[in-house]
Amino acid sequence: xxxxxxxxxxxxxxxxxxxxxxxxxxxxxxxxxxxxxxxxxxxxxxxxxxxxxxxxxxxxxxxxxxxxxxxxxxxxxxxxxxxxxxxxxxxxxxxxxxxxxxxxxxxxxxxxxxxxxxxxxxxxxxxxxxxxxxxxxxxxxxxxxxxxxxxxxxxxxxxxxxxxxxxxxxxxxxxxxxxxxxxxxxxxxxxxxxxxxxxxxxxxxxxxxxxxxxxxxxxxxxxxxxxxxxxxxxxxxxxxxxxxxxxxxxxxxxxxxxxxxxxxxxxxxxxxxxxxxxxxxxxxxxxxxxxxxxxxxxxxx
Amino acid sequence: xxxxxxxxxxxxxxxxxxxxxxxxxxxxxxxxxxxxxxxxxxxxxxxxxxxxxxxxxxxxxxxxxxxxxxxxxxxxxxxxxxxxxxxxxxxxxxxxxxxxxxxxxxxxxxxxxxxxxxxxxxxxxxxxxxxxxxxxxxxxxxxxxxxxxxxxxxxxxxxxxxxxxxxxxxxxxxxxxxxxxxxxxxxxxxxxxxxxxxxxxxxxxxxxxxxxxxxxxxxxxxxxxxxxxxxxxxxxxxxxxxxxxxxxxxxxxxxxxxxxxxxxxxxxxxxxxxxxxxxxxxxxxxxxxxxxxxxxxxxxxxxxxxxxxxxxxxxxxxxxxxxxxxxxxxxxxxxxxxxxxxxxxxxxxxxxxxxxxxxxxx
Numbered sequence: 001x002x003x004x005x006x007x008x009x010x011x012x013x014x015x016x017x018x019x020x021x022x023x024x025x026x027x028x029x030x031x032x033x034x035x036x037x038x039x040x041x042x043x044x045x046x047x048x049x050x051x052x053x054x055x056x057x058x059x060x061x062x063x064x065x066x067x068x069x070x071x072x073x074x075x076x077x078x079x080x081x082x083x084x085x086x087x088x089x090x091x092x093x094x095x096x097x098x099x100x101x102x103x104x105x106x107x108x109x110x111x112x113x114x115x116x117x118x119x120x121x122x123x124x125x126x127x128x129x130x131x132x133x134x135x136x137x138x139x140x141x142x143x144x145x146x147x148x149x150x151x152x153x154x155x156x157x158x159x160x161x162x163x164x165x166x167x168x169x170x171x172x173x174x175x176x177x178x179x180x181x182x183x184x185x186x187x188x189x190x191x192x193x194x195x196x197x198x199x200x201x202x203x204x205x206x207x208x209x210x211x212x213x214x215x216x217x218x219x220x221x222x223x224x225x226x227x228x229x230x231x232x233x234x235x236x237x238x239x240x241x242x243x244x245x246x247x248x249x250x251x252x253x254x255x256x257x258x259x260x261x262x263x264x265x266x267x268x269x270x271x272x273x274x275x276x277x278x279x280x281x282x283x284x285x286x287x288x289x290x291x292x293x294x295x296x297x298x299x300x301x
Numbered sequence: 302x303x304x305x306x307x308x309x310x311x312x313x314x315x316x317x318x319x320x321x322x323x324x325x326x327x328x329x330x331x332x333x334x335x336x337x338x339x340x341x342x343x344x345x346x347x348x349x350x351x352x353x354x355x356x357x358x359x360x361x362x363x364x365x366x367x368x369x370x371x372x373x374x375x376x377x378x379x380x381x382x383x384x385x386x387x388x389x390x391x392x393x394x395x396x397x398x399x400x401x402x403x404x405x406x407x408x409x410x411x412x413x414x415x416x417x418x419x420x421x422x423x424x425x426x427x428x429x430x431x432x433x434x435x436x437x438x439x440x441x442x443x444x445x446x447x448x449x450x451x452x453x454x455x456x457x458x459x460x461x462x463x464x465x466x467x468x469x470x471x472x473x474x475x476x477x478x479x480x481x482x483x484x485x486x487x488x489x490x491x492x493x494x495x496x497x498x499x500x501x502x503x504x505x506x507x508x509x510x511x512x513x514x515x516x517x518x519x520x521x522x523x524x525x526x527x528x529x530x531x532x533x534x535x536x537x538x539x540x541x542x543x544x545x546x547x548x549x550x551x552x553x554x555x556x557x558x559x560x561x562x563x564x565x566x567x568x569x570x571x572x573x574x575x576x577x578x579x580x581x582x583x584x585x586x587x588x589x590x591x592x593x594x595x596x597x598x599x600x601x602x603x604x605x606x607x608x609x610x611x612x613x614x615x616x617x618x619x620x621x622x623x624x625x626x627x628x629x630x631x632x633x634x635x636x637x638x639x640x641x642x643x644x645x646x647x648x649x650x651x652x653x654x655x656x657x658x659x660x661x662x663x
Contacts (some may be wrong), residue, residue, distance in 0.1 A: 194353035195386035197373040199448070200403035213390040 035274070042267035049263050064268035090269060093251040097273075099162055100237075100247060101230045104169035108226055111170075112177025113219065117207060119178070120185035121193070131182070134175045142235055150239050160242045168236055173226045180225065184218030185211065220287035224280060231277055248273045303363050303455040303488050304329040305350065310359035312345055312512075319345040320356070321512035327490060329364075332482045334503035335492040338535070342512040343492035344383060347458045350490065351380045363455060374403075380458040383492075385445040387433040394428040397447045404452070418451045439466050450481070457489045464493065475501045496536045508532050524586075526652070530659035533584050533652060539616055543584045544624045545656065550577045557583050557653070561622020565598045567648040574662040575653070581662065582654040590628035591645040592617065599646045608636040619644065 041049050043060035069089040119127050149168070150159075158164030188211055196210045197203070212219075234249040241250065248269065255266050310323040319342045327333045335343045348354040350361055352373030360367050368376055379400070388396050394415060401411045419425040422443045430436065433444060446462055463474040479502060482489055493499050499506045500520040507517040508531075516528040527533035533541050546559040548566075555566040555575060564583065575581075594600075603619035603626070615634045619626045619642065628644060636642070653662045 189384065189386065191382045191384045191386035192388060194348065194351075194373075195380070195382055195448075196388070196399070197353050198351045198376075198378060198380045199400035200374050202372070202374050205403070210388060 038267050038274075039271050041263055042271045044264055046262065046264055049267075064262075064264040065272070067265055068268055068272065090248075090251065093246055093248045094272070096162075096241075096245055097231065097247040097249075100165045100169060100245075101227060103162070103166045104173060104230055105223060105226050107166070107170045108173035108177050109219070109223055112174055112222070113181050113212075115174075116178045116181030117185050117211060120182050121190075121211075131179070134178055137171070138175045146235060146239055149236070153240055159240055160245050162245055164240055165237065165245060165247075168240070169230045169233065172233075173229055176225055176229070177222055180222045181215065181218060184215040184222075187218075188214045217287050220284050224284040224287060227280060228277060302329045302486065304365070305456060305488060305490070306360075306362040306365070307346075307350070308360045308362070310346070310349060310361065311357045312349060312354060313357055319512055320349070323359070323509075323512070323514055325507055325514060325517065327488055330486050330488055331505065332478075332489040332491060332503050334499035334506045335490060335509055336494070336496055336499040336506050336535075337492075337509035338494055341509045343509055344460050345512075346509070347380060347460050347490065347492055350456070351378050351458055352376045353380075377455045378458060379449045379452060379454040379456075381446055381449040381460055381462045383460040383464070385441045387441060387445055387448075389432070389434055391433070392428075393424070393430045393433055393436070393444050396433060396444055397428075397451050400448060400452050414451050415447075418447045422447050422450075439470060442466060453485070453487070455488070457485075457487055459489065459491045461493055462491070463498070464495070471498075478502050497538075508535065510535075526661070526663065528661055530582065530584070530654045530661075533654070533661075537586055537588075539587045539627045539629065541584045541586050541652075542590075542626045543582050543654075544626075545580065545582050548575055548577070548579060548581050548653070557581070557651070559622070559624060561624065562601055564646055564651065565648050566651060566653075574655070580656050582656055584652045584654060585626075585646055585650060587616065587627040587629045589647055589650040590626065591647065592628055592630045593643055594645045596643070597645060599648050601644055601646065603642055603644050605636040605638060605640040605642060607638070608634065610634070617642075 042064050043062070044055065044058060045061055045063070048055055048058050069091055118124065119131060124130070153159040153164050158167070192214070193206050193210055196206045201209060232249065233247075234253070237247045238250045238253070241247065252266060252269055252273070255262070255269065305325075305327040307323055307325040310320050311318070312320040321342075323342070323346055325333075335346065337343050345354060349356045352368070352371065356369070361369060363376075388399065391399065397415045397418065398411050401414060406414070415428070416425065419428055424440065424443050424447060427436065427440060427444065433441060436444065442462070442465055449457065449459065449462075462478075463471050466474060475498060478489075478491070482502075491499070491502060496506075503520070505517065505519055506523055508515045508523065510531055516523060516532050518526075523532060523536050527536065530543070534543070544559055546557050549556050549558065551565075553565065557564045557566055601621055603621045605617060606620050606625065607618040609616040610633050612633065613631065615630050615632065615636070617628050617630060617634070617636055619628060621644075626644075654660065655662055
């Protein structure tokens, strides 16, 4: 009897495990497939890309990847709708994306970490009001402020400048940086910092020798989030840039071929464009998970 | 060697008053214990002295000079934190060396001091450990202690430094502290919730509760002449017996009576506050009650309710009519429930407390 029951239980366990694995595999396929399709398309000729039924076996071509950098790009001017031919390959847009992302992340992280530490440790008068105010700047849908910012940038001469985009993205990211980092700093026991004060460190040293090393994981998660925010931003990049400062997402939207839309080329650009993000997420996945599970969902203490 | 003086110290955290006017004087080179239950304000007081918490009112003086304007990192105080507060990202060695590095000691001096203190606390074998969170509780405590003791500050503040060690190591560490204090001849303020620890270590003990120092005295005075009911009950194990009754002036002196017993109080000349016929509480320590002694005026018959045999002594719970008392007697005595015993309550060893205020009526 007992043996039978054990057998039944064993069989039930096998079924359960199989179901779990099966659903996991389906979920993974569901998420991976678009990326597979993207990469596959980038390795196809125009004819192959449009073949029905879709090709799953073909001789890959790297033409598209070569074209990205060698062929002059044409694009539609956002406001006027004119078709323009650019004097360069796509590398300029990748360069722009890197510059804008790196600079705005660097600024937002430094300011955000310092602000978060102050809010967490020194609790200046009105901390919760200030924290809410900071967050409230992210409550409006971006499109609502798009037009005012466009005119604002035009009149200030920030339109079509790196500085303009960097400032804007810094402002976008600061609330995230402050909120996430504050919750990580809140986790650091006060006693550890107080011990360092008694041991002879002034508050500045306590910050970078004691507090900061405790939140490195949180810092990694925060930076990861911010980078993805900026790297993928489309709306303001479209509104506030022209050719000289255009970032990749906008450039992709404007890419055309000689005859209709060249999906292979677009897929190739996109493949290159998601690569840094993929690598980053892969490197930061441990941090990102931690950030998602307890970083952001906590209130102002 | 620094004399510490604390005057009218107050500190609140929001609505919670952690310290409500602390006055304390610690002689230069003395070892003083702060004794009180959890939440009494011991830690807050130590943190104020260390300078990591800022008091709302009052003053703290080292050798007669106020240190309130001196930030913690220049106060030259070493503190052991109850939570250990080890730096999680540093090795054991770096943890202990931290205060010396911050003071720009030379590499050789640091190395010598760290190894010296590690030897003393028997953690030399742990110095290379990279991650202090992998240590056991007792090891962490000793590493934190080493970090505190590695330098020679004006004052040591120790916040329950041995409370989480097992009983045996605790006993060893108590002796260790006494020896250390003799060697260092430093001013030490030592917080603990354990009266035995306080008595074993300190020359003077400050009993603190709800942010107020109730009594600052020698161990023997705390035991024999507690200022109020809290001090009397907090100190001593088993807890002091307290019964409620009425005092009357008789021809031979004062007498305390409940419905079931009358105790003649001898040596009550110092009970200056007694009023004839007033209700009071009488307290007597379990160890002062004599079982099966010679008969005298304060001999009573009692029934055994329970007996705990602890080896060298036996704690007996007795009932006398409507009161229940605990008494301690030497040796392993086998009492059974319902046994009748004769007890003496020494009239010169009792303490009387005012019923409403709980103050002793000396």
